[in-house]
Amino acid sequence: MGEKQSDPLKNEGIAIPNMTYYFISGNLPHDYGGLTKSLLLRSKLFGKLSQTPTTFLTFGFDKDFSTKKKQLYENEKVHPKFTRILNMYNDFLSKNTNGRLFSEKTSLNEIKNHNKNRFFAKFSKIFRRQKSNLNYNFYEDGKSICSIDYLNNEKKRFKREEYTRQGLLCRVSYFNTETGRLYCQQFINDNHNVYLDKHYDFIEGQNELQLKSINWYSENGVLKFSDESELRRHWIEVLELETDHPKLFLVDSRRQDKHVFRVKKADSSYYAAIIHSKHYGDNPLHVKPRYRELFSHLYNLDAVFFITEEQKEDFQRIVGEHKTFFYTPHTMDKSLDKKVLKTQSEKNKAVIISRLVESKNLTHAIKAFKLVVDEIPEARLEIFGSGGAENKIKAEIESCNLQKNVFLKGYTNNPDNEFQKAWLTISTSHFEGFGLSNMEALGNGCPVITYDYDYGARSLVKDNENGFVVEKYNIEQLAEKIVLLMKNEKLHEKFSKCAFETADKYTTKHYMKRWSDALQKMIEVKKEKQELKGIFPGKQAFSVREHKIDESNLIIEFKAQVQVDEGYNLKLVGLDRRNNAVVICASSPEKPVSRSDVYRFNIDLDQHFHVKTVRANNTKTIDFYLAISNREQVTILKRLSVDQTEMPSPFLVAKYKVEPYITVKGNYSWTLQTDPEMPS
Incomplete structure (x- = not known):
């Protein structure tokens, strides 16, 4: 990854305010959807432009965190010069501790040896002393132990030990053998010290397990917290007080709103949200439960950033106009090259690059393609991606008897190449926050045929200019437009050129200019609000x-x-x-x-x-x-x-x-x- 790539933007007078940027999500996911991709790209671009690393904050306990973080750097998803990735457990709680030594620890080698010989030898003294049997769970490699369950003579679990991929014990959970319920967890750092424990109660009337208390054995003594949210707010408050330098805490995940937006704000801190998904259900005036926390804090936030103008307008239908609302759409992490328009596309080939999940509604694309094949027998649809809906999609392909026309190709590391070879791409989602895949398609001169969903369909696709916008869930109309474009080469050429021109609006230059303007305005508005509060x-x-x-x-x-x-x-x-x-x-x-x-x-x-x-x-x-x-x-x-x-x-x-x-x-x-x- 290159260094000092921010110079062209600086030469055009584009700059972002001098502050520390924290981008907040719950965890590092295994699969990188649009939200995570956009967060990591924003973090990198902000870091390049300011030549100061931004920070990606995660809260949740994750025994695989170190491995995921390492992979991000190795795969060049982020650069250590521009992006720090921190986790509350790994980088704060476990390091700033004066915890006690975990006394029950058995070396992993002893456990592995026991596991290896468990069918051929008697238990060693330590296992006889514990009077236990062991159940082993492995990582997907089949070799690294993920967790070990300890069972008593009645085959009831009383303890679970969890290990990192590097073989380090990181958490121990204790269970009531009569009820099978969790009652205590201890968190272990790399020095084998207990740095935090959690205690649980089972509430009979509500039939649920509740966290009763958290004890963190900090360097300054034991700190007690009533719940996870209070613990997370404490970390944010510590970060706030590290320096007097201005800071922006930008929350990407709605599940984290309640942990961040209830923090008592320091004068030099800014708090904001960025919207990635639809905020309402069937009624545009109804606020989804997961968005209520954000809406309830709107007047205390310094900014809310929207990736489509349509969603910004829909927000305002519920809460009125706000000077703290800003439009900052996604961008592409590449330069556009008109040579893509000269790449020979396969006339009857459509492509979809997407996570294979229910929200993408890919079975509708297959149903539509059944009608396409009736008109164009040689038509071909290639679907790239992975996810939980893969078996359902396979079943739909078989049900439509399209095994010779629709193909699941797995994950691709080169989506640009696939879009350039395709005649068109199809988008049938129930909803989108923006539609990153459609933006990538346009940048490769690939026309898009999309359902008219919220949000991003009409932001990116101009009907009959760079693709078609089809009535949502109208499978017949979707098929009709696919056939029309596959049969009309002149129309395809027109759409392809217009697609490339549309993509130019979402280049890094325009992206950072919008963020620069929005952040400067955010600072001005906060100053004016403070003056009003003084008056x-x-x-x-x-x-x-x-x-x-x-x-x-x-x-x-x-x-x-x-x-x-x-x-x-x-x-x-x-x-x-x-x-x-x-x-x-x-x-x-x-x-x-x-x-x-x-x-x-x-x-x-x-x-x-x-x-x-x-x-x-x-x-x-x-x-x-x-x-x-x-x-x-x-x-x-x-x-x-x-x-x-x-x-x-x-x-x-x-x-x-x-x-x-x-x-x-x-x-x-x-x-x-x-x-x-x-x-x-």
Whole structure:
């Protein structure tokens, strides 16, 4: 891998802010999907441009972490000069410890010798003393021991030892022989010291095992944590305090949001999320449970980065416009070369390069190809990739009697070559975050025929220009477009040229320019938000003094503890407590002539109450805020407190019974209940 490849970008004035970049995922996966590929590429490009290594943070315990990390460097997925890869267990907990020596350890050689001779010799004294039988589990090489289960004379497991591929004991788990349930785990470092233990309880009523406590034997004494999330937040806080240098913690995995975004932010730290997958289910206004943590922290985050404009717009349909939302699509880790347009493509050959998983919906591509072969008997589809849906795909090929036309080719290390040889590629996913494979195809002049899924289909593929966008799940239409393109050489030539031109928008130059602009704007917006908070300090700067309902109109009058100049815009917003979805929004408050510190919002419940959003998210509680924006539309929220001691009587909106109430902290909220007497 070359050095100092950032010079061309610097010569064009492209630079990223001088800060430490942390990119956060849960673990290092065995298979590298789009999320991991984009994270590693971003880490490398940021490192090259800044000539300072970025850091890929992982949290989960992984006994195979060292091997995966080594493979990433050896396979040149990352460069040590530009990317550090750290794991909380391997690089923090196990090293900064004053743990005790693990006293039960038996050398792996003794265990291997016992395993080798277990059918021909009596147990050695140590195994007689433990009165145990052993069950061995191996890594896929069939030689390296992965774990050993210790069984008592009744063949019940009481202990499991886990080993790295290098033969080092790394974790020991203990089980109740009566119930078979885990009750304790000890984590062992390379010096055979116990650096951390976890204790578990079984909750009978909930029929589940729960983590009771974590003890970390740190260099500064024993630190206790109630759960894994608290432990992870502690590591982030330690990283925050290492230096005063600005830091960005960018979370790529939604499962990590709750561990990172609840950290108490240092003044020099920035926290952000990047969106890789669809955030809603069947209803575009419904927030998926895995996204609720992100939505609930939107107003505290410094940025949210989107890889498609469509998803950014869909987010705003739920939460409104935010100056902290930025469009930063993926890129290709290569230079484009027009020579690919001169490569001879095989006229009747289609290709798919994808993980073989359910979300890619590849059986639809095969069903469509059955119809294609009826029109073009020599048509050929080659599918490259691996995954859990492989057997299902094989069965579909056999069911359609396409063994002579559709072929599973396994993993390819040279996707560019396959796209260049193919006449077209097919994409039938249920959904995508972006569609990296389609972008790679376009960069090789390979037209794309895709279902119209969210997201990325229409971002990359312009219908009838560089491919076709087909109605989602319309197999007949998909087959029709494949046949049309295979039979029309002039159309293919047009699509191929346009595909290459489209790909130019996603080169490294454009990618880093977007990130540079977004990060600079993120810093500016944070500064403006801090200034706004300084102008409007306090938790109870605005308080409700009157609230009355008149038919379909609601009047909320509040008193301001600080002067609000004409340069600021005010909105009254009601947010779903679970996810910050905007369910009430009213602007342009009136100021009674007699009081300069009083503002009145007239809320038209038919217009300002977003009943579709309420229904989509099954909203139960609405919390009210005053949104204050400056001239640049940078916004902060201030919670509305309550002056009056009594709330007005409940009232009806749409099919909901609304009950205003004062929270424990003295703030203004509503509870919603479906009124059974109201029609749906």
